[in-house]
């Protein structure tokens with residue numbers, strides 16, 4: 001585990017979405033006080049917000065993901081762009097998705113088709129994998145650390 005000097009290692013969601021284009025503007029405000037954070041695009045509420053901006057329709061992330069369409073394609077391309085930054089810094093063997101959006105099956109085939117455009121390599125061997133313990137695996141992992149962190 002890499003906690004980091006500031007205890008924020010892995011806080012990827014509040015980095016700015018890389019290489020924003022006209023379709024990413026205006027940068028959505030984030031609850032952290034900044035605008036354009038990855039989380040404002042790539043969370044379930046972020047997908048719903050973007051879909052409403054694109055179509056005027058109020059839809060849940062689940063509805064958008066199950067129907068496909070332009071909003072889901074925008075989501076896939078943005079996720080690929082954002083994960084390419086992780087690959088460029090950490091060069092991991094595998095990236096495991098968590099959270100509610102990790103239930104969207106098409107991400108695992110589609111996102112790796114797009115991330116090569118931004119990864120600094122001609123070949124990307126990193127795999128994108130579904131979590132093994134459900135979409136709250138991050139919380140589960142934190143709970144497993146509880147006893148370890150309480151030791152003097």
Ligand SMILES: [Zn+2]
Pocket residue numbers: 013014030031032033034037039
């Ligand atoms: Zn933020």
